[in-house]
Amino acid sequence: MSEYFNVADIFGEDVFTDKVMKERLPKKVYKQLRKTIEEGTELDLATADVIAAAMKDWAIEKGATHYTHWFQPLTGVTAEKHDSFITAPNPDGTVLVEFSGKELIKGEPDASSFPSGGLRATFEARGYTAWDCTSPVFVRKDAAGAILCIPTAFCSYTGEALDQKTPLLRSMEAINTQALRLLRLFGNTTSKKVVPSVGPEQEYFLVDEKKFLQRKDLIFTGRTLFGAMPPKGQELDDHYFGTIRQRIAAFMKDVNIELWKLGVTAKTQHNEVAPAQHELAPIYAEANVAVDHNQLVMQTLKRVACQHGMKCLLHEKPFAGVNGSGKHNNWSITTDDGINLLDPGKTPHENIQFLLVLTCILKAVDTHADLLRESAADPGNDHRLGANEAPPAIVSIFLGEQLQDVMAQLISTGAATHSIAGGVLETGVKTLPNLEKDATDRNRTSPFAFTGNKFEFRMVGSRDSIASPNIVLNTIVAEAFSEACDVLENAEDFEMAVHDLIKQYANEHQRIVFNGNGYSEEWVEEAARRGLPNIKSMVDAIPALITPKAVKLFGKFGVFTESELKSRVEIKYEAYAKAINIEAKAMIDIASKQIIPAVIKFTKSLADTINAVTAAGAEASVQAGMLKETSALLGETKAALDKLIDVTAQAGAMEEGRGQAVYFHDVVMAAMSELRAPVDKLEMIVDKDMWPMPSYGDLIFEV
Numbered sequence: 167m168s169e170y171f172n173v174a175d176i177f178g179e180d181v182f183t184d185k186v187m188k189e190r191l192p193k194k195v196y197k198q199l200r201k202t203i204e205e206g207t208e209l210d211l212a213t214a215d216v217i218a219a220a221m222k223d224w225a226i227e228k229g230a231t232h233y234t235h236w237f238q239p240l241t242g243v244t245a246e247k248h249d250s251f252i253t254a255p256n257p258d259g260t261v262l263v264e265f266s267g268k269e270l271i272k273g274e275p276d277a278s279s280f281p282s283g284g285l286r287a288t289f290e291a292r293g294y295t296a297w298d299c300t301s302p303v304f305v306r307k308d309a310a311g312a313i314l315c316i317p318t319a320f321c322s323y324t325g326e327a328l329d330q331k332t333p334l335l336r337s338m339e340a341i342n343t344q345a346l347r348l349l350r351l352f353g354n355t356t357s358k359k360v361v362p363s364v365g366p367e368q369e370y371f372l373v374d375e376k377k378f379l380q381r382k383d384l385i386f387t388g389r390t391l392f393g394a395m396p397p398k399g400q401e402l403d404d405h406y407f408g409t410i411r412q413r414i415a416a417f418m419k420d421v422n423i424e425l426w427k428l429g430v431t432a433k434t435q436h437n438e439v440a441p442a443q444h445e446l447a448p449i450y451a452e453a454n455v456a457v458d459h460n461q462l463v464m465q466t467l468k469r470v471a472c473q474h475g476m477k478c479l480l481h482e483k484p485f486a487g488v489n490g491s492g493k494h495n496n497w498s499i500t501t502d503d504g505i506n507l508l509d510p511g512k513t514p515h516e517n518i519q520f521l522l523v524l525t526c527i528l529k530a531v532d533t534h535a536d537l538l539r540e541s542a543a544d545p546g547n548d549h550r551l552g553a554n555e556a557p558p559a560i561v562s563i564f565l566g567e568q569l570q571d572v573m574a575q576l577i578s579t580g581a582a583t584h585s586i587a588g589g590v591l592e593t594g595v596k597t598l599p600n601l602e603k604d605a606t607d608r609n610r611t612s613p614f615a616f617t618g619n620k621f622e623f624r625m626v627g628s629r630d631s632i633a634s635p636n637i638v639l640n641t642i643v644a645e646a647f648s649e650a651c652d653v654l655e656n657a658e659d660f661e662m663a664v665h666d667l668i669k670q671y672a673n674e675h676q677r678i679v680f681n682g683n684g685y686s687e688e689w690v691e692e693a694a695r696r697g698l699p700n701i702k703s704m705v706d707a708i709p710a711l712i713t714p715k716a717v718k719l720f721g722k723f724g725v726f727t728e729s730e731l732k733s734r735v736e737i738k739y740e741a742y743a744k745a746i747n748i749e750a751k752a753m754i755d756i757a758s759k760q761i762i763p764a765v766i767k768f769t770k771s772l773a774d775t776i777n778a779v780t781a782a783g784a785e786a787s788v789q790a791g792m793l794k795e796t797s798a799l800l801g802e803t804k805a806a807l808d809k810l811i812d813v814t815a816q817a818g819a820m821e822e823g824r825g826q827a828v829y830f831h832d833v834v835m836a837a838m839s840e841l842r843a844p845v846d847k848l849e850m851i852v853d854k855d856m857w858p859m860p861s862y863g864d865l866i867f868e869v
C-alpha cells in the first residue's frame with residue numbers, strides 16, 4: 167500500500183458489508199437476510215447454507231484459512247476458537263474447503279472454563295455460540311493469517327446468557343419496543359425501529375516496550391504498583407492536544423488503517439491530559455456494533471503498539487498521581503428514519519416529546535443511579551471514581567443552562583414558556599467570523615452530561631467492555647418509557663396528561679440534576695443531603711445488581727433473569743478478588759526479589775564508601791545519614807512486606823464470594839499501600855543505576 171491513500175478506498179475492505187452481500191448473494195437470500203437483520207426473523211438452514219458458502223468464498227479470496235465464532239464471555243475480553251475450512255482429505259489426498267450454514271449459525275465451543283457464576287456445573291458445561299447477524303462479519307489479519315470472524319452470542323445449554331452480547335441485544339429490544347410505544351402516542355406512525363446509538367471515546371497510554379518489559383507490575387497487572395512521582399507531571403498541560411510526536415503518529419496511522427479496513431469508523435485522535443496518554447474516538451454506531459467495534463479498537467491498539475516497539479496500557483490507572491484513562495460512552499436513541507429522540511430542537515420548551523423523553527431519562531437515572539454506577543465498576547476504575555479524579559462516584563446529570571432553565575420553569579410554574587437562545591460568540595477580530603454559540607456550555611466534571619443531542623456517560627473504565635453501561639442505560643430508559651406509556655395510553659386528555667407527567671417527573675427527580683463542579687467537596691456533601699448514593703468501590707457497587715428493584719427491572723424486560731443476575735454477582739466478586747490477589751502477589755514478588763535485594767546492595771555500597779572515606783581520614787556523615795535513613799526504610803519495607811504476605815495468604819484461604827472480595831478491598835489493598843509508601847521513598851534515595859526498574863519519568867516522558 168502506498169504511503170498516501172484514499173480512506174474511502176480501504177474503508178470496510180475486510181468486512182462482509184451490505185454491499186458485498188448484495189453483490190454475492192442471490193436476491194432472494196439477500197432479502198431474507200436483511201429481514202432477519204432488521205426484524206429478527208429466523209433464518210432457515212437452506213438460506214444459511216447459501217450465505218455461508220458466499221461468505222467462505224469471499225473470505226478465502228482475502229486469504230482466510232480459518233473461521234471463528236468471536237464472542238464476549240464475562241472475562242472483559244473477547245474469545246475465539248479457530249477452525250480451518252478444510253474437510254477430510256479425498257482419496258487422492260486433496261482437500262475441499264467447506265463452510266456450512268450450520269457452522270455459521272451455531273457453534274459449540276468446549277467453554278467450560280469461562281466464568282459462569284454457577285450457571286453451569288462443569289459436568290454440564292455445554293455452551294453455545296449463536297451468530298449475531300446484526301454485527302457484520304469480518305476477516306481479521308494478523309500473525310495467525312487471515313481469520314473469518316463471526317460475531318456471536320454465548321449462552322448455556324439452558325439458554326442463560328454467559329456473555330455481554332446476549333443481554334445487550336435483549337436490552338436493545340426492550341428500548342425499541344418501549345420507545346416505539348411512546349412515539350406512536352405522539353402520532354408517529356412511520357418509524358419502524360428505534361435503536362440506541364453509541365460512540366465511545368477510548369483513552370490509552372503508550373510506553374516503550376523495552377521499559378515495559380522491565381516492569382513486572384505492568385506485565386502482570388497492567389498498572390504500576392510502585393513508583394515515585396517524577397519532577398514533572400501533567401501540571402503544565404503541555405501534552406493535552408499537543409503536537410503528536412512522530413513515533414506516536416506512525417502508530418496512530420497504522421491503527422487507523424487497520425480499523426478502517428475492519429469497518430471501524432476511527433475518526434478523532436489526539437494527545438490526552440497525562441503525558442503518554444492519548445485518545446481515539448470512532449463515529450457512533452448502533453449499540454451492539456459499537457460494543458464489538460470497541461473491542462476491536464482495544465485489540466488493535468495493543469497489537470499495533472507491539473509492531474512499533476511500544477505497549478498500549480488500557481488500565482484505568484497505570485500510574486498513581488497521573489490522570490487515569492476512561493471511556494466516554496456517548497448515547498442517544500434514534501429511529502430508523504433518522505429522528506434522534508434526544509434532539510431538543512431550537513426551542514426545547516415547545517418540544518413536548520423531547521421534554522417527556524428527557525424527564526423519563528432523569529427518572530431512570532435517578533431511580534437506578536446505583537445500577538449505572540455498578541455498570542462502570544471494575545477493579546481498575548476504583549482508582550479513578552471517587553478517588554479525587556474525574557468523574558466522581560456520585561451519579562448526577564448535567565443539563566446545561568438552556569435545559570436547566572426549561573426545567574426550572576416547569577418546576578416553578580408547571581409550564582415552560584421560553585428557551586434561552588445560544589446567541590453569537592464575538593471573536594473581536596475583524597477577519598474572523600463571529601461564531602454561533604451553543605445554548606449549552608460543557609461541564610467536564612459531570613458523570614452523565616447532556617451534550618446537545620446525546621448523553622455522555624463518563625464513568626466507564628478504559629479497559630472495560632462498554633456492554634454493561636449500555637445494557638443498563640437501555641433497560642432503565644425502557645422502563646421509564648414503559649411507565650410513562652402506561653399512564654398516557656389510558657389518559658382521557660393526552661395533552662394534559664403529558665404536561666402533568668413532565669411536570670411530575672421534573673419535580674420528583676430534580677435532585678439528580680447538578681450543573682456545578684462535580685469534583686468539589688461541597689458537592690459530596692450536597693449529594694449526601696439530596697440522598698444520592700456515593701458508592702466508592704466495586705465491592706460496594708456489586709450488590710446493586712440484585713436488589714429487588716434491579717431484579718424486577720431486568721426481569722420485566724427480559725434482559726436478565728434473577729439467576730443470571732446472581733451468577734453475574736458471583737463472577738464479579740470473584741473477578742475482583744482475583745485481580746487484587748494478582749496485584750498483591752506481584753507486589754510481594756517484586757519487593758522480595760527486586761527491591762529489597764537492590765536496597766541491600768545500595769546499603770552495602772554506602773557502608774563500603776563510609777569505611778573507605780573514614781580510612782582516608784575524611785568525614786562521612788552524609789553517607790552515614792543516608793545509610794541510616796535507607797536502613798530504616800528498608801526495615802519498614804520488610805515489615806510491610808511480611809504483613810502483605812500474611813494478609814494475602816489469609817484472603818486466599820477464604821471462601822469465594824462477597825466476604826473474600828471485601829477482605830481484599832479493606833485489608834489487602836491497605837497492606838499494599840503500606841508497602842508502597844516506604845518503597846517509593848527509597849526510590850528517591852537509591853542510586854538510579856541500582857534501582858531495578860525504570861521510573862515513572864522514564865516511562866511517561868521517554869516514549
Ligand code: ADP
Pocket residue numbers: 363364365366367447448449450496497498499506619620
Ligand atoms: P467530545 O465529547 O470530545 O467533544 P464529540 O462531541 O465529537 O466529542 O463526540 C464524541 C463521540 O460522541 C463520538 O464518538 C461521536 O461519534 C459520538 N456522538 C456524536 N453524536 C452522537 C449521537 N447522537 N449519539 C451517540 N453518539 C454520538
Ligand code: MG
Pocket residue numbers: 367494622
Ligand atoms: Mg467527550
